[in-house]
Amino acid sequence: AQSVAQPEDQVNVAEGNPLTVKCTYSVSGNPYLFWYVQYPNRGLQFLLKYITGDNLVKGSYGFEAEFNKSQTSFHLKKPSALVSDSALYFCAVRDQSTGGFKTIFGAGTRLFVKA
Amino acid sequence: DTAVSQTPKYLVTQMGNDKSIKCEQNLGHDTMYWYKQDSKKFLKIMFSYNNKELIINETVPNRFSPKSPDKAHLNLHINSLELGDSAVYFCASSQGPIEGYGYTFGSGTRLTVV
Numbered sequence: 001a002q003s004v005a006q007p008e009d010q011v012n013v014a015e016g017n018p019l020t021v022k023c024t025y026s027v028s029g030n031p032y033l034f035w036y037v038q039y040p041n042r043g044l045q046f047l048l049k050y051i052t053g054d055n056l057v058k059g060s061y062g063f064e065a066e067f068n069k070s071q072t073s074f075h076l077k078k079p080s081a082l083v084s085d086s087a088l089y090f091c092a093v094r095d096q097s098t099g100g101f102k103t104i105f106g107a108g109t110r111l112f113v114k115a
Numbered sequence: 116d117t118a119v120s121q122t123p124k125y126l127v128t129q130m131g132n133d134k135s136i137k138c139e140q141n142l143g144h145d146t147m148y149w150y151k152q153d154s155k156k157f158l159k160i161m162f163s164y165n166n167k168e169l170i171i172n173e174t175v176p177n178r179f180s181p182k183s184p185d186k187a188h189l190n191l192h193i194n195s196l197e198l199g200d201s202a203v204y205f206c207a208s209s210q211g212p213i214e215g216y217g218y219t220f221g222s223g224t225r226l227t228v229v
Contacts (some may be wrong), residue, residue, distance in 0.1 A: 038156075041223075042222055043205055043221050044205070044207075045220070046217035046218060046219070098170075099212055101170045101212045102160050102163060102171050105157075108156045
């Protein structure tokens with residue numbers, strides 16, 4: 001079964017510091033991985049995806065993620081955090097066993113960026 | 116112009132009532148979804164439709180009945196509402212099931228059953 005895990009409920013970082021939000025995955029076959037962000041009382045917004053190719057993928061708002069096949073990880077990163085980055089972040093994997101019609105989301109990691 | 120719009124945004128109702136949530140997307144996407152987000156923010160898929168056809172029904176009680184009159188609309192009707200149905204329901208769409216497409220989400224419908 002396909003799954004993703006986000007080991008941290010919350011990440012705290014000071015503004016201007018680099019941030020990392022962790023995600024590990026378990027899939028059969030090639031992984032199709034995504035990151036989404038949810039601001040309070042809003043729907044999720046797509047940030048970036050890994051399908052194939054370069055292990056470092058760049059997305060919206062200066063975020064990037066590093067795909068590591070040997071560690072089965074897909075960590076979200078940003079070189080310099082902003083207070084406005086404070087939100088709930090979800091890692092997700094497309095479930096190929098359903099023909100791609102289902103995306104499984106992690107439990108979410110709340111990011112707090114302190115000024 | 117809202118890409119995926121849901122109505123209503125808030126819904127407060129009594130146990131036992133029947134209610135509907137509507138969703139429309141103007142992106143020309145083929146695939147639409149309903150997800151439920153519980154109080155701990157955990158997201159779980161309920162239904163997936165492709166070109167009006169039900170593809171995924173994720174063991175949702177049959178009190179929940181989705182309907183897709185055309186590929187731009189996916190509505191959710193809930194019969195005999197229970198306290199445990201209280202959650203935020205998100206509609207989403209994507210260009211297809213192909214692996215490379217991310218989802219576009221609506222802003223959610225917060226359902227409170229009292």
